[in-house]
Amino acid sequence: MSPSRPGTLHVVATPIGHRDDIGARAIETLRRAKVIAAEDTRHTRPLLQHLGVDTPLVALHDHNERTAVDGLLERLRGGDDVALVSDAGTPLISDPGFRLVRAARAAGFRVSPVPGPSAVVAALSVAGLPSDRFIFEGFLPAKAGGRRSRLGELAGEARTLIFYESSHRILESLEDMRGAFGADREAVVARELTKMFETVLDGTLDDLVRQVAADPNQQKGEFVVMVAGREAGEDERLAEGLRVFAILKDELPPAKAAKLAAAITGAPRKALYGA
Template sequence: MANFGKLFIVPTPIGNLEDITLRAIRVLGEVDLIAAEDTRHSQKLLQHIDISTRLISLHDHNETQRAKQLIEKLHQGLNIALISDAGTPLISDPGYGLVNQCRANNVDVIPLPGPCAAITALSGAGLATDRFRFDGFLPAKQQAKIQALESIERETATCVFYESPRRIADTMQAVVDVLGGERKVVVAKELSKTFETFYSGTADEALEWLHADSNHQRGEFVLMVAGYKTDANEIPEEALKLLKLLMGELPPKKAAGIVAQQYGLKKNTLYQMGLAFSETKAD
């Protein structure tokens, strides 16, 4: 393993070329080979930072075969950098197959920190960041998109999606239809570029904003949806089932306390509910 080469995961700018790190420039200049999602696109960046390292393509359509070739080169001692068209590789970009194979074949993988549209957008959105989930691009087909949104209807964490300009309005309409027009959302577009824009409001308001000006639908988008707000007095079905089960074995206060701790609910509300169960059962 000591003689194997290393795979470097190198983030590249998402718009502003000044965002490339000094470490990224050094690594790209020192490795023997750069695997790029689109070699023609990446060549422009390399020319800008005066790097002539040889490029080889690695994208969704050739990754399985290319990964095998690159593993062989890594085993021969070559150091390789992986880059995508923009941002951090593997985050809604190719590279998973290669990294997975590197781990399976005892090749060191060294990820560099750097630009990522999802994190950049989230940090400036003003939505909760203590918990969030990243779902990449929503499905293009309408029914699949609706099902995906239904799956996060009661998700309490902030949800982050990427979206294309041609689908952003339809996706926002789906958010309104499935999650409700009052759900808080933030739309970020053209991050780090000249026309970077953040729009914050309800889903209804964001949909209206998108349709107000055709320019609002141009660019690459990050869509962030605020998490579902639970009512402190709203008791999930699974919590009620557990309460009923425990009521058969424990005193109401004890049963209510256990369920309250398990689901983060108010103990007194559960206690009153438990008493109601007991009265109904007695009747």
């Protein structure tokens, strides 16, 4: 006998750090679901114990998502509500779950968001950078060549840029951003948001490279890096700066020529000297 109604897939946001940053509806949804699909059950189980939720867990991660989807669709077809969670924050934002959500929608099941914490939004809210228009790039390529190529593609972007980064590559990524966007570009590094050692550093990319390099503690944890977009007229200033620099360098040492060209045109001195 078929169920009176199919189940619903609930996409549930969980805390990014502080365990109390979870809404009442999220807790109730996790309690009412017949099964919770979690990125890492070992990570999610302590949160559920803290919340007093004893709903069974199944794993849904990058390595098993293709095969796990069919079983979860069968649960939905049988009338079971399924909750999808990631290790932290809102599922699918640089986390698994896309294939399950797409398959559930294609099969006609209801997919309902239970909104809550998101590291992207939390970081942007305290960054002090323009937030009316922004783009989220997730994690940059791990290899230096691919990372620099991706950043080069974004050098002319006028919207605020948001990246995730790991402790293993935070310094190298900031250095590559400095090279791609210029040492004087404004940026913010948000580390360990809502956790005990939360820090938010701001300044130019040159400032941030120096601060992070000088403090090993600022190279630990989980990071959201935000970079101001290119200012209107920045390309024009750089082009004019390069033109003036080309004239001056025939008569002056390169460092002095770059300094004067920057003063005359407003172009970044280090970008001129590097060129």
